[in-house]
Amino acid sequence: MSWLFGSSKTTMVAPDDAMPGRDHYLYDVPKLHAVLGTPLKGPWTPTTEVLYVGMGCFWGAERKFWQKDGVISTAVGYQGGFTPFPTYEETCTAKTGHTEAVLIAYEPDQISTYDILKTFWENHDPTTQYRQGNDIGTQYRSAIYWTNDQQRDLIEATRDAYGHVLAERGFDPISTEIAPAEGREFYYAEDYHQQYLYKIPHGYDCHANTGIALPPLG
Numbered sequence: 001m002s003w004l005f006g007s008s009k010t011t012m013v014a015p016d017d018a019m020p021g022r023d024h025y026l027y028d029v030p031k032l033h034a035v036l037g038t039p040l041k042g043p044w045t046p047t048t049e050v051l052y053v054g055m056g057c058f059w060g061a062e063r064k065f066w067q068k069d070g071v072i073s074t075a076v077g078y079q080g081g082f083t084p085f086p087t088y089e090e091t092c093t094a095k096t097g098h099t100e101a102v103l104i105a106y107e108p109d110q111i112s113t114y115d116i117l118k119t120f121w122e123n124h125d126p127t128t129q130y131r132q133g134n135d136i137g138t139q140y141r142s143a144i145y146w147t148n149d150q151q152r153d154l155i156e157a158t159r160d161a162y163g164h165v166l167a168e169r170g171f172d173p174i175s176t177e178i179a180p181a182e183g184r185e186f187y188y189a190e191d192y193h194q195q196y197l198y199k200i201p202h203g204y205d206c207h208a209n210t211g212i213a214l215p216p217l218g
Contacts, residue, residue: 009094009137010130018082019095025085029188034195035066038073041188044105048072051106051116051151052079052181054099054143055124056132058189059196060205062102064123066195070111075103076196077188080143080177085187094137099177101143103186113151117158118214120144123207126159127166129175133206142174145181152180154217162214169212 033040042048055061058076066074078086081097091098104116124132126142146152155178163174188194197203 009139012138013082013095013097015082015097017095018097019086019090019093021083021090021096022085025188026087027190030191030194033066033073033075035198036071036073038105040073040075040194042073042105044072045107047107047109048105049108049113049151050147050181051104051113052101052143052145052147052184052186053104053120054080054101054141054177055120055126055207056100056135056140056142057204057206058100058102058193059203060207061100061124062195063197063205064119064207065102065104065116068106068111068115068119070108071104071106071116073103073105074195075188076193077101077103077186078139079145079181079186080141080179080184084185088190088193091139092137094139097138098187099139099141099143100189101145101186113154114158114217117144117155121158121162121214122209122212125210126162126174126176127172135206141177143177143179145179145184145186147181152178157217158214161217162212165212165215
């Protein structure tokens with residue numbers, strides 16, 4: 001039961017020390033997106049691509065993406081850690097290993113992966129490993145989990161391009177976790193977190209454009 005005590009929220013929990021979790025959700029996951037009316041868990045069209053991002057508190061991050069034409073669904077959840085089917089309260093302890101993540105389902109013929117990544121890079125600080133603003137902990141880390149090789153290649157290319165721009169401005173190197181979504185299951189968050197800023201329009205949102213643009217590639 002070492003997870004009951006443990007270390008700082010800015011130290012990644014070891015797998016053996018993570019909360020044990022369970023084999024099912026403790027809550028019902030809504031079927032439809034509250035804004036778009038599309039399935040929250042699919043199925044979507046055969047051409048739909050999915051990308052997962054972590055950029056701090058998932059409330060404001062999710063809204064950045066559902067507002068974009070070509071994005072057909074979004075959802076918030078927990079990903080990249082060790083605890084199966086965690087709750088929000090458990091994730092907030094930093095003892096699950098998960099980061100707050102956003103699922104983005106999009107039609108690549110309507111919005112490019114580059115444009116999705118542009119929104120990601122430009123609307124949080126990817127150089128602060130376990131912190132976004134006043135939110136501190138491994139559960140707020142910057143992360144991208146890709147689902148195909150083309151996404152991976154573009155993520156790495158945009159990371160390098162944006163990292164160069166940030167370095168010229170005096171920022172630290174990008175610390176974003178980049179990894180395949182395979183093997184990193186996305187666990188949907190509780191109903192009240194889904195499309196939170198639609199339900200609570202003046203709720204907490206720490207996301208704003210940084211004013212530092214991702215340069216064109218090629």
